[in-house]
Amino acid sequence: MAQTNLFIGSLAYATNDDTLKAHFEQIGEVSSARVITDRDSGRSKGFGFVEFVDEANNQKAVDQLDGKELDGRAINVSLARPKEDRPKRDFGGGNGGGGNGGGSFRQRSW
Numbered sequence: 653m654a655q656t657n658l659f660i661g662s663l664a665y666a667t668n669d670d671t672l673k674a675h676f677e678q679i680g681e682v683s684s685a686r687v688i689t690d691r692d693s694g695r696s697k698g699f700g701f702v703e704f705v706d707e708a709n710n711q712k713a714v715d716q717l718d719g720k721e722l723d724g725r726a727i728n729v730s731l732a733r734p735k736e737d738r739p740k741r742d743f744g745g746g747n748g749g750g751g752n753g754g755g756s757f758r759q760r761s762w
Contacts, residue, residue, distance in 0.1 A: 656710055657701045659732040663687060664723035665696045675722050676702045680709035701732060
């Protein structure tokens with residue numbers, strides 16, 4: 653069975669992987685801590701994931717750290733949903749887009 657991650661929301665933009673890990677190590681040994689960043693700008697998206705070595709620390713972290721301050725912001729701590737629970741995003745491939753002939757420009761009617 654896959655390890656359960658914690659979802660950490662409302663992170664300050666200044667929070668990085670190291671500060672996130674250090675904050676959660678007051679509960680127990682952290683195997684990974686990752687702040688999710690924008691692919692283009694490299695700026696934090698304001699959320700991240702933490703994984704403990706001992707999964708029993710997950711609930712303890714939710715109980716003790718949810719709503720507590722990290723880098724000046726009250727953070728949200730909850731159990732992360734497994735990836736397979738989220739619906740796949742369909743960007744409408746297949747018929748060429750918007751169904752208006754497949755082009756990226758609107759057809760003129762005159």
